[in-house]
Amino acid sequence: MEIVGVGEQGLFRATYAVIQAATRREFPSAIPLDEAWRLVESPPAEYRFSCLAAVDDDEVVGGAWLTWSLAENRQLLVAELGVEAGRRRQGVGSALLDAVKAAGLADGRNALLCETFSPYGDGPGAGAAFAEARGFTQQYAALHQVLDFPVAGLAEKAAEIAPHHRDYSLATWPDGCPEEYVEQYCGLLSLIDDEVPLDDLEIEAKRWTPERLRSVEARRRTAGHLTSTTVAIAPDGILAGYTELTGKPQQPNRLDQHDTLVRPEHRGHRLGLALKIANLQALHARTAGPATIHTTNAAANAPMIAVNTQLGFRPVEHQHLWVATLD
Ligand SMILES: CC(C)(COP(=O)(O)OP(=O)(O)OC[C@H]1O[C@@H](n2cnc3c(N)ncnc32)[C@H](O)[C@@H]1OP(=O)(O)O)[C@@H](O)C(=O)NCCC(=O)NCCS
The missing domain is CATH 3.40.630.30 (Gcn5-related N-acetyltransferase (GNAT))
Structure with a gap:
């Protein structure tokens, strides 16, 4: 398996679809695919967007959607990680995370922010367990209504x-x-x-x-x-x-x-x-x-x-x- 930067539309669509499926919830908040591609191609002045893919045997098994703020919060990189359900607990998320961190450092960023979700009343899910295991600190809790x-x-x-x-x-x-x-x-x-x-x-x-x-x-x-x-x-x-x-x-x-x-x-x-x-x-x-x-x-x-x-x-x-x- 390798982690690659996503430059062309075909790979972007495959990768973004995997991220969307992996992060699907009752009320998903992900940006729709066509809009996400538009953001990559012609971003607003204040942000840049990019994507990394985890590819195994020509198949996309995970991905990371990255938001780079260019106006304020230039120290921060925001990442949304997703791994195909059947490919979890095999180190794909960790490999993506390492590549995301390296990209952030190369751009001079010093903090990485990720979000996780769980149904109302439920305890933390896979995302929270992964974040804790990989050294993130929980800094904010919100309620979706x-x-x-x-x-x-x-x-x-x-x-x-x-x-x-x-x-x-x-x-x-x-x-x-x-x-x-x-x-x-x-x-x-x-x-x-x-x-x-x-x-x-x-x-x-x-x-x-x-x-x-x-x-x-x-x-x-x-x-x-x-x-x-x-x-x-x-x-x-x-x-x-x-x-x-x-x-x-x-x-x-x-x-x-x-x-x-x-x-x-x-x-x-x-x-x-x-x-x-x-x-x-x-x-x-x-x-x-x-x-x-x-x-x-x-x-x-x-x-x-x-x-x-x-x-x-x-x-x-x-x-x-x-x-x-x-x-
Ligand atoms: C979170 C996610 C990206 C992790 O991907 P992954 O490929 O399974 O992650 P890894 O295999 O690299 O896991 C690394 C470590 O995180 C912890 N971990 C990951 N998933 C876990 C789970 N469901 N329960 C408990 N611990 C878990 C473990 O310590 C694991 O190491 P181990 O398997 O050796 O015990 C994946 O579960 C996913 O796509 N979830 C839905 C989207 C999401 O929540 N994204 C936000 C990420 S911050």
């Missing part, structure tokens, strides 16, 4: 909490951020990594500029992604919070609830729940569904998980992030 779309009872919930945030207005946009909010919206986006609980994980916060925002929006438009963003506006015109939800044409039954943030000085007005409800209501007007909405939050983020539970989200999975030092 889902909700069926369309969502029932939103108007009633909105009416119930409206008195708590009557001084704020809510605005929703379906695609690009209106020019008048761009600077402020980038400020909000840049706050999120500093504001969410990250347990022991040490990562550099993403810094958003209008150029970065516009380029992400353009990529989403080109790929046909669905986006809905809602912001809360304080009486003095300050953007007090936001929430964002996306969908991909390749996965019509899936919607992803991304970050939700309320500035610390504007908390206590039920804005977190109000933002999510307004965003979902706007989406009801645009999308027929049905779909499943996914969201993942730090297990320690009790306020956000409580908001999700009030909306009807149910827990399905634990996620853990593991970090190994490269030296």
Whole structure:
């Protein structure tokens, strides 16, 4: 068996399919194959993507999908490893890991991050056992929750909490951020990594500029992604919070609830729940569904998980992030 860098599309497709199958769960989060290849070929400015294959007798038996951040977190390499179910416990994962580490070191990276998943209520699985055996430290625990779309009872919930945030207005946009909010919206986006609980994980916060925002929006438009963003506006015109939800044409039954943030000085007005409800209501007007909405939050983020539970989200999975030092 040998580990090879994946350069051409045929080998990429075979390898990525093995990684997808190996990491398949009830609600897999892997990037769809065509989108992954597009990311390898023409990545956004802030990232590079690559793939390694474990090949035995011309057959791909495992692979690693690598994400190299180029803007912030330049010390970090993120890897997703997968080995064919029938080929496990034969050292394939370890061989891939050695090659990933060597690639990271050669690029000047000093930390390797991997994620593992297990069904809600279950103990750790093969990924966690492998990570522990290979010297990773668990640094972050999260909870994955889902909700069926369309969502029932939103108007009633909105009416119930409206008195708590009557001084704020809510605005929703379906695609690009209106020019008048761009600077402020980038400020909000840049706050999120500093504001969410990250347990022991040490990562550099993403810094958003209008150029970065516009380029992400353009990529989403080109790929046909669905986006809905809602912001809360304080009486003095300050953007007090936001929430964002996306969908991909390749996965019509899936919607992803991304970050939700309320500035610390504007908390206590039920804005977190109000933002999510307004965003979902706007989406009801645009999308027929049905779909499943996914969201993942730090297990320690009790306020956000409580908001999700009030909306009807149910827990399905634990996620853990593991970090190994490269030296
Ligand atoms: C995790 C994964 C990549 C490991 O691949 P693998 O080829 O089986 O790994 P290796 O054979 O190199 O295992 C190395 C060591 O990890 C530990 N290990 C791996 N799988 C294990 C399991 N199911 N239970 C207990 N220990 C395990 C063992 O110590 C093993 O050494 P040993 O077989 O000599 O006891 C594979 O199980 C997989 O694809 N899982 C699904 C995807 C995933 O969780 N990826 C995240 C990886 S961080």
